[in-house]
Amino acid sequence: MIKFLIKGLLRDKSRSRVPIIVVAVGVMLTVFMNAYITGFMGDTIEMNARFSHGHLKVMTRAYAENMSQIPNDLALMNVEELLDELNEKMPRVLWAPRIQFGGLVDAPDELGETRSQGPAMGMGIDLLSGKTNEAERLNMEKSLVRGRMIQNPGESLLSEEFSQKLNVNPGDEVTLIGSTMNGAMTMYNFKVVGTVSFGTEAMDRGTIIADIEDAREALDMYDAAGELFGFLEEGFYDDEKAILLAEQFNMNYEGDSDDYTPVMKALSQQGSMGQYVTMADVWTIYISTIFVLAMALVLWNAGLLGGLRRYGEFGVRLAMGEEKSHVYRTLIYESVFIGIAGTVVGTAVGLGFAALVQKYGIDISGMMEGASMMFPTSIRTRITPTDYYIGFIPGLLSTVIGTMLAGIGIYKRKTSQLFKELEV
Amino acid sequence: MENNSIIRIKNLTKSFPMGKTQFTALRNINLILGKGEFTGLIGPSGSGKTTLLNIVGSLDSPTSGEAWVLDHSIGKLTAKQAAQLRKEKLGFIFQSYNLLAVHTVFENVEFPLLLLKMGASERKKMVMDALEWLGLTDKVKSKPPQLSGGECQRVAIARAMVKKPSLVLADEPTANLDAANSHHILKTMETLNRELKTTFLFATHDEKVIGYLHRKIYLLDGKVDRDERKVNSEK
Numbered sequence: 001m002i003k004f005l006i007k008g009l010l011r012d013k014s015r016s017r018v019p020i021i022v023v024a025v026g027v028m029l030t031v032f033m034n035a036y037i038t039g040f041m042g043d044t045i046e047m048n049a050r051f052s053h054g055h056l057k058v059m060t061r062a063y064a065e066n067m068s069q070i071p072n073d074l075a076l077m078n079v080e081e082l083l084d085e086l087n088e089k090m091p092r093v094l095w096a097p098r099i100q101f102g103g104l105v106d107a108p109d110e111l112g113e114t115r116s117q118g119p120a121m122g123m124g125i126d127l128l129s130g131k132t133n134e135a136e137r138l139n140m141e142k143s144l145v146r147g148r149m150i151q152n153p154g155e156s157l158l159s160e161e162f163s164q165k166l167n168v169n170p171g172d173e174v175t176l177i178g179s180t181m182n183g184a185m186t187m188y189n190f191k192v193v194g195t196v197s198f199g200t201e202a203m204d205r206g207t208i209i210a211d212i213e214d215a216r217e218a219l220d221m222y223d224a225a226g227e228l229f230g231f232l233e234e235g236f237y238d239d240e241k242a243i244l245l246a247e248q249f250n251m252n253y254e255g256d257s258d259d260y261t262p263v264m265k266a267l268s269q270q271g272s273m274g275q276y277v278t279m280a281d282v283w284t285i286y287i288s289t290i291f292v293l294a295m296a297l298v299l300w301n302a303g304l305l306g307g308l309r310r311y312g313e314f315g316v317r318l319a320m321g322e323e324k325s326h327v328y329r330t331l332i333y334e335s336v337f338i339g340i341a342g343t344v345v346g347t348a349v350g351l352g353f354a355a356l357v358q359k360y361g362i363d364i365s366g367m368m369e370g371a372s373m374m375f376p377t378s379i380r381t382r383i384t385p386t387d388y389y390i391g392f393i394p395g396l397l398s399t400v401i402g403t404m405l406a407g408i409g410i411y412k413r414k415t416s417q418l419f420k421e422l423e424v
Numbered sequence: 425m426e427n428n429s430i431i432r433i434k435n436l437t438k439s440f441p442m443g444k445t446q447f448t449a450l451r452n453i454n455l456i457l458g459k460g461e462f463t464g465l466i467g468p469s470g471s472g473k474t475t476l477l478n479i480v481g482s483l484d485s486p487t488s489g490e491a492w493v494l495d496h497s498i499g500k501l502t503a504k505q506a507a508q509l510r511k512e513k514l515g516f517i518f519q520s521y522n523l524l525a526v527h528t529v530f531e532n533v534e535f536p537l538l539l540l541k542m543g544a545s546e547r548k549k550m551v552m553d554a555l556e557w558l559g560l561t562d563k564v565k566s567k568p569p570q571l572s573g574g575e576c577q578r579v580a581i582a583r584a585m586v587k588k589p590s591l592v593l594a595d596e597p598t599a600n601l602d603a604a605n606s607h608h609i610l611k612t613m614e615t616l617n618r619e620l621k622t623t624f625l626f627a628t629h630d631e632k633v634i635g636y637l638h639r640k641i642y643l644l645d646g647k648v649d650r651d652e653r654k655v656n657s658e659k
Contacts, residue, residue: 001538001541004527004534004535007526007527012525312522315522316522317535318483318510319516320510320511320516320535320539320583321509321510321511321512321514321536321539322507322511323504323507324507
C-alpha cells in the first residue's frame with residue numbers, strides 16, 4: 001500500500017513536484033527575507049560602528065566617562081603595546097586606533113592672511129601605515145567627491161560641504177588651530193587633497209580627516225590614541241560576543257582604580273546604542289514574524305487547496321473500502337514529505353542567495369545620493385542560525401496544518417457527499 | 425432475513441435538509457433482492473435511485489426504516505464497519521469510471537486487493553484473472569488517459585470484480601459510452617453475473633441498460649412505482 005501511494009505521489013506532478021516547488025519558493029523567500037532584514041538592521045548598526053562606536057572600543061576609564069566631550073587629555077598611552085596585547089589575546093578582532101578632535105580650520109589667502117575659517121570636527125584615522133583597512137571600512141574612496149585620497153603625510157580631506165563653506169579646493173592649504181592633549185595651543189598645516197561626502201549631516205557639516213600620525217603630531221599624542229576601535233572578524237556586530245569579549249578584557253583590570261586604566265566597551269554599552277541595538281533586534285523579529293506569517297498563510301492555503309482538490313480521489317478510495325482515518329493519515333504523511341522536501345530545498349536555495357548577497361552586497365549608493373540620514377550604501381544580508389530553521393514554520397508546519405484542515409472534510413462530509421464531488 | 429436475499433429494505437425513508445425544510449428523497453421503500461440478481465433501479469433524475477444505491481453501498485444511511493445488506497444493518501454500522509463491508513463484499517462502478525489517472529491499469533485493478541492486504545503473488549494472479557475476463561491483458565501497463573472510454577469502463581469493472589464481491593453497484597455505467605461500447609460492457613457484466621454468480625444492482629435510465637436487466641424496479645418521486653421481472657430471466 002505504501003509503495004502504491006508513493007508511486008502515485010511521485011507520478012502526479014500536481015501532488016508532488018508542484019507543491020514542493022511552491023513550498024520551496026515560499027521557504028526560499030522567507031529565509032532570504034529574514035537574512036535581508038537582519039542584514040539591513042545590522043548595516044545601520046554597522047555604519048555607527050564604523051564611524052563612531054566600533055563593535056568594541058577601548059578607552060581609558062576617565063575618557064569613557066566623558067566620552068561625549070572627546071577628552072584627548074585622557075587618551076590612551078603606549079598604544080602600540082596595547083595593540084600588540086589586544087592582537088595577541090583577541091586575534092579574531094581587527095583593531096584600529098583613532099583620534100577624534102575639535103578645532104578651528106583656517107583657510108589663508110595668497111598673502112597668508114585668514115580668508116575664511118570655521119569650527120571643525122577632526123578624525124585621525126590610520127590611512128597610511130598599511131596595518132589596517134580603515135579607508136575601506138569607511139568607504140572613503142566611494143565617498144570622495146573631488147580630488148584624491150590621502151597618500152602622503154601632511155595631507156587631509158575635508159567634507160564637501162565644509163570645503164564649499166570655506167571656499168577651499170583640493171590643492172589648497174589649511175591650518176588646524178586647536179589644543180594638544182596637554183592643553184597647549186597647536187597650529188598644524190594640512191594640504192587639502194580631496195573632499196568627501198558620507199551622506200550624513202553630522203559627518204558632512206564640518207569634518208577634516210587626516211592620517212592618524214599627522215593627528216598625533218598636531219596634538220602631541222605620540223603613541224597615543226583617544227580610542228581603539230575593534231571590529232569582529234565576521235564583519236557584523238554580534239552583541240553577545242562583543243559583550244563577552246569586553247567582560248573578559250575588563251576582568252584583567254578589575255582591581256585597578258587608575259583613571260588611565262584601559263576599559264573596553266561593546267557597541268551596545270556606549271551611549272544610546274544599547275537602545276538602538278535592542279530596537280533593531282525587536283524590529284527584526286517583528287518584520288520577520290510578519291513575513292513568516294504571511295508566507296505561512298500562503299503555504300497553508302496551498303496545503304488546503306491541495307487537499308480539497310483531491311476530495312474526488314478520496315471518494316473513490318473510501319468507496320473501495322479504505323477507512324477515513326487511513327485516507328486522512330496518508331494525506332498528512334504526504335504533506336509532511338512535501339513540507340520537508342520543499343523546506344530543505346527552499347532553505348538551501350535561500351541560504352545560497354543570502355550568502356552571495358552577504359559576500360558581495362548590492363550597491364545602492366546611487367539611490368542614496370544626497371541622503372541626509374546615515375543609511376548604508378550597500379545592501380547586505382546576514383545569515384544567522386535562525387535562517388537554518390525559520391523556513392520550517394511556513395514550509396512544514398503551515399503545509400501540514402493546511403492539509404490537516406482540508407482533510408477534516410473527509411470526516412465532516414458524508415462519504416456519499418465525497419462520492420458526489422467525485423462525479424463533478 | 426430470508427435465506428436467499430442479499431438486500432432487504434423495509435420502510436426505508438431518506439430525507440436531506442434543504443434550507444429550513446427537509447427534502448425527502450426516498451419514501452417508505454420496501455424491497456428484497458436475491459443472490460445473483462441482475463437488477464436495475466430505473467427512474468428519471470431526482471427519483472431517488474442514486475440515493476438508494478448509496479445507502480445499499482453503505483455510503484449513506486437511512487433516515488428511518490431499515491436496510492439490510494449481506495446481513496449488515498446499514499443504519500447501525502459504524503464508519504469502520506461500513507468501510508469493512510465495502511472493502512470485502514461490495515464493488516462499485518461509476519458513471520465516469522473514476523480510475524486513478526497516474527496509476528497503470530494493473531495498479532488500478534490491484535487497489536482493492538491492497539486494501540485487503542493480500543500477498544503480492546495472490547494479488548497478481550487475481551488482477552490478471554480479472555483483466556483476462558475483461559479482455560484487457562494487453563493494457564496492463566497502460567494508464568487511463570491512454571485508454572478509450574469503453575476500455576476505461578472495462579478497467580473499472582475489473583476493479584469492481586477483482587475481489588469477487590457478493591454485490592456490485594453500478595451507477596449509470598454506460599452514460600459516457602457509445603452504443604457499441606455500452607452493449608459490450610453490459611454483455612460482459614451479464615456474463616460475470618452468470619458465471620461468477622455476482623449480484624448486480626444498477627441505477628440507470630438508459631434504455632440500453634434496461635434491455636439487459638432481469639429485474640426492473642421503477643422509482644418515481646422517491647417511491648417504488650413498479651417492480652417487473654423478465655419472464656425468461658434466470659432468476
